[in-house]
Amino acid sequence: MQLTRYSLKNRLSVAAITLALLVLGLYGLSYLPVDLLPSITYPMIKVHIWWRGATPDEIDKSIADPIERQMATVDDLDYLESSSIEGMYTLLVNFRYGVDVNVGYQDVLAAMARAARQLPADMDPPVVVKADPSQLPVMQMTVSSEKWDLTRLRTWSEEWLSQQIIAVAGVAGSELVGGYKREIRIHLDADALEKYHLTVPMLIKRLSEENIEQFSGRLTVGKKEIIARTMGEFASLEEIENLVIANKGTSVVKLSDVAEVSDSHEEARVITRLNGKPCVKLSILKQSSANTVEVAQNVNRKIAELSRIIPEEITLGIVENQADYVQGALDGVKSSAIEAAILVILVVWLFLGSWRQVMIILTALPLTLILNFGLMKIAGFSLNIFSLGGLVIAIGILVDNSIIVIESVAARRAMKPDEDVDLAVENATAEIGPAIIAGTVSFLALFLPFLLVPGLLSLLFNELIMVIAGIVMVSLAMAITITPSITGFFLGFKSSRKGAGKFAQFFEQMNFSYGRVVEIFCRRPWLVTVVFAAIMFFSFSLASRNGTEFLPKMDDGRIMVKVKLPTGASLEQTSIALTAIERQLADNPLIESIFSMAGGRVWGLATYEVANEGELNIQLVPSEKRKISTAKFIAQIRPLVMQVPVPGGMAMVSQSSIKGIRKLGDADIELKIKGDEVSVLFDNARKFMSALSDQSGLANVNLSLDMTKPEFQIFLDRQKAADCGISVAEAAQTLRSLVTGTIATRFRDGSEYYGIRVIIPENRLVSQQDLELLPITSKNGNVYKLSEIAEVKQAFGPVEIIRDDQIKQVVVRADAAGISVGSALAQIKEKIGNIQLPAGYTLSYGGEAQMIADMIRSVTNIMLFAVFFSFIVLTVQFNNVKLPVIILGSIPFCISGMFIFLFLTGFPVGATVLIGVLVVIAATVNDGVLLLTFAEELSENENLPPLEAVVKAAKLRLRPRIMTTVSTLAGFIPLAISASDGGGMLQPMAIAAIGGLTMEIFVALFLMPCLYMLLSSKKNSKLNNPELTTL
Known part of the structure; x- marks a missing residue:
């Protein structure tokens, strides 16, 4: 072969070229990013909309309907998934694999613009983001204190600590959960409002008008240009209290006459703890191109620097450090790679019986691997468990071509010991060359089609396949160039079979x-x-x-315990249930930390506020410090968790999913019942759940829909309301302002702004009668009790409404316990085989x-x-x-x-x-x-x-x-x-x-x-x- 002949006649040139490529490979290795998984871009766009105080039904009708009608017209759409819970709407727009996500993002924005006119005016602006696993937190830490209250702790974390962390190299941003966000609260006195014939909109308007800092213009004074500003912002709470709301003859009505102003905080909807102590959780996000391990190290160094100036009362803790998982996983795969290389060399030595031939393999093996690192850098890959896994797989394969060449040369030398070494090497390589080229092409023909099939598998294994393909191609080049050159050098004029051992x-x-x-x-x-x-x-x-x-x-030691109380359970009840489980597990020596979050449900970067739900994130000690796997530990603690009383609810224990790999649904197996009527869906879903609840091999059987959320439904008498000069919209808006509150304006303290919320005190709204006595003011200033123009009835509604491609669905969820998911699915299909659904309703499987x-x-x-x-x-x-x-x-x-x-x-x-x-x-x-x-x-x-x-x-x-x-x-x-x-x-x-x-x-x-x-x-x-x- 020409390449082989050139390599044998120009050994110095080949060595120089090899050295240059070796340096490039080492350079590429030093700059390869390190991460747990390959860079994955899912063809999915997320839409989040917060509409404070809205019920799932309201969100479903007012937000989900108009948006999803427009989204259904987007090109290359695969399917839509949406969830409407109290105060929040989430939509997942899933495109077909292979679609340019940037184009899909623009299409989603265009669809949102078309739907904008039909959306509620008082909802928050939609947040539209791409599904990028690299945006997941690289580190989650906690801030706690024995002396500071949670409002001060949250404020300090938000205004000082997070700003310090954001400045760290590679950090893109941070997210805070827990504690209390500072807020100026104006607690209204409903009786005083009625006395002075004042309305909530009037108060909101006055607060907004009197809290302004505005540019007025420019003046030329001498040779200088000076701007003029109207400085009308509130400077203190006393100034807010003394604000004149109205003039009543010769007297004035101040805000303090009808309300109490306090420096308070938002309503607590989420309670967080680390190892039983209240805390604020700070999630640190890295830049998409940043190295996970390096970012975490940078953050740790920054925290060490800040420790000298952080107040003594503050304690920082770590909930999760993604770098630990990444480093541990990669170290394990690297160790396997080294062990694999040693085993391969031993196998070669046993078969060849000559250390000189083994030295040839010892030279070819690292050269091939290092050159491949350069290819990985050019391709934009990272060092992750899949790319390194491809390297481990290829170690046993990459020496095959060199082994065949060496074996062919050795056989020829044994048959023709007097032939010139270089000529023998050239002829032996030429004899076997077509076979190893054909073998390599056949090998690539097996693996490369993997890249042609779209889907999650292709995204996950793309780097693994490409690394194997790259190594095999480099090994082929080595086998017909470097290996013959080295073989001729090592073998000299002696037969390689001389001195072969007993093997x-x-x-x-x-x-x-x-x-x-x-x-x-x-x-x-x-x-x-x-x-x-x-x-x-x-x-x-x-x-x-x-x-x-x-x-x-x-086996990363990450465990999730989810608690779900009956709908209507308060945040405090959920917190009590979680605390009981924490205490049950607190003394276990294998548990390193327990992070608790009551009232929250995490989905990606979003934390939903669901008062009757909570979760524990348990981190076990590293695997080398325990003799039991995560799965076996879960089997041990599940009975202990089930012993803890969760009145009317349930606790579910499972292993946390791998971060960055999108799991369809929230459980191993999901039964999706689809149809038009939520009540019919709910009734049929309960049949399936009842059939599976006592099935062996299943755990955490639960239902996505709960129709028992208590609510007060207000039915306006349209005729009475019209006679009073009150429209349905005006009544609804007034009630929302009184019960949920309205941010009238912002209070400036230093460089930060805090909301000023106008609201009825919570202790004044504890019964249906309190709601009926709320004042509704007409346009002409007359005040009416709500009971005079409306009837308040107690009813029940859904906690969450889920849609799949615009069709409502209820999901029955279950996890496999002690058996594989496939085996559990087979059991489920057999168990529910006799359950029939009404016409127009369908069943499919998810998760x-x-x-x-x-x-x-x-x-x-x-x-x-x-x-x-x-x-x-x-x-x-x-x-x-x-x-x-x-x-x-x-x-x-x-x-x-x-x-x-x-x-x-x-x-x-x-x-x-x-x-x-x-x-x-x-x-x-x-x-x-x-x-x-x-x-x-x-x-x-x-x-x-x-x-x-x-x-x-x-x-x-x-x-x-x-x-x-x-x-x-x-x-x-x-x-x-x-x-x-x-x-x-x-x-x-x-x-x-x-x-x-x-x-x-x-x-x-x-x-x-x-x-x-x-x-x-x-x-x-x-x-x-x-x-x-x-x-």
Whole structure:
């Protein structure tokens, strides 16, 4: 080959070029960002709208309807998901994979603009953001104090601490949850308002008019230009209290006459604690291009600097440091990579029996890896568990081409010891060159179709696949350039086989015995094929018992306990229930921290205010300090949590999902019942929930909809209201201002502004009668009690209204407990099979079960693409169909080993297993090419019959075939036994690959020759040739 000849004649030039590439690779490695996951951009846009005090029904009709009608017209839309809860509307606009998210973002903004005229005037401006996992908090810390109240603590955190953190390199912003936001409150006296015939709108208007700082103009004084400003902002609370609201004859009515002004805080809707102590949580967001580990380190250094000036009363704590998870996961995968490299080198040494040849591999291995880091930097990749996982997988593969070249050179040197070394190396490489090029192309044909299938799998595994492809291509270039050059240098004029150890001698004896066995098997090809087929069908029967999952859980020690009390339960009741669970778990030595949030439900970066819900985020000690996995710990504490009384409610314990990987829904399995009437949906959903509530293997069975939220419904008598000069809109707005309050203007204190809220005191609104006595003022100034123009009735309404593609739905949720998600789904389908839905109502599945279904479709497409392209490549290479059929027909037999090993180790079949399948297929194709191309050459060049040709080829190609497969298998062993967080994610893949490769060895050694015999022409066979036994 020309490249090989050039490398042998210009070793110094090749060394210089290699050194330059090596430096570039090391430079790329030093600047590769570090993260847990690859950079993922989901084709999804989020819309958040806050409408304080609005009920789910109001939001559904006034916001969801007009917006979703417009969103349905957006191009390339996949589906819509929305949620309407008290005070908040959330819409997820999901586009098809492959769509430019920036274009989709502009389309969503345009749709929002079209719907704007139909939306309520008093709602907050919509917040429209792209779904970017990189925006998730890189660190979550808490601020607590024994001496400061929560208002002061929140104010200090917001105005000082967060500003210090935002200035840190790589930090994009911060989010605060908990504590009390400072607010100036004007508590109205309803009787005084009625006495002075004042209305709430009048007060709001006066406050707004009297709190102004405004530019007035410019004056030229001498040679200077001076601006004039009207300075009318409130300077103190006393000034607000003394504000004249109205003139009544000779007397004036001040604000203090009808209201009490206080420096207070917003209504507490969320209560946060760390290890039982009240706190404020500060979430730190990184810039999308920033390095997670570096940002966290920068923040830690900043906190250390600030510790000297932070008040002594303040205590800072850590709820979660994403950098710890990232570093721990990556360290585990890096360790697996080093161990894999050592195992591969040992395997090579055992088979080659020469340290000089091992030195060749030792040179090629790091060179290939370092050059690949440069390619990763050019491609914009990061060091994450998937890209490093691709590196670990490729370690066992990247030496295959070099092994084949070295083996070919060694064999030629053994046959022609007097041949010039460089000429021997060149000729040996030329002989094997077409085979390794074809093998590499076949390998790429298997893996690259993965990138053609859109979806979450492609986003997750893109870097892993590209890293493997990059390493394989670099290893091919190394095998035909650097490896021959180094081989000629190390081998000199001596035979590489001299001094081979006992293992080599044993292998030679085994080779002789193997020739006899494979001959016997090839004389009975049908019997051998039936035996392998029986093993295959048995393993496939085990596959259904393995179960399925989307991604393995990481043993990162993150646990979520969710508490849901009956609708209508107060924030205080929810907090009490969480406190009881905290106390139950507080003394457990394996728990490092417990962060509690009552009244909040977290979704991405948004925290919903739901008074009857709460959650505990439990962090266990690092995995090296505990002997129990996160999953087993959950099984231990679940009974303890269930013992805690949650009056009328329930507690749910589950492992926290992997941050950055979007999970469809809130549970492993979701039953989605869709239809028009919420009440009908609710009744039918309860039937499903009742059927599943006592099912073994399921936990946390719950319903998304609760129709028992108590509410006061106010029905205006239109005729009476009209006679009084009051419209429905005026009455509704007045009631909202009195009950929820209205921000009339802002109070400036230093450089910060705080809302001035006009509201009726909470202690004046504790009953239906209090509501009925609220004053409603007409346009002519007359004051009426609400009961005079309306009837107040107590009723019940939904807590949350969920839509899917504009259709209302109720979701029954359940988590798998002790079994795989696939097995749990099969149980559910069997259990609910007899439940019938009314006409017009449908049932579908969501959660991880939906992700598994999507995965199976994607995997099917990927496998079809891979097999098709492999068939095309092999057909072109062999120029016939027989050999590709033999090679690809062997694949199901090899995959059977994968199912057996997964069953024995108790792992379900998931997305990561697919990579193991592709590796097994690649090894099968590689071994098939090495065996069958040589058999065909012997058959044509030496005119040997099929039996004699395939037996001779099997013997002569035994060493490189076993060595390449075993080296690939050895590369997976560290991942298979890894107990680290990152390794745990890839552990099922490694076990599947080991099982498949183990079976592939037997298939390549014994079944492939038999299949070759079955498809070869019988008239050319010499099944009874006695001379074969002497081969």
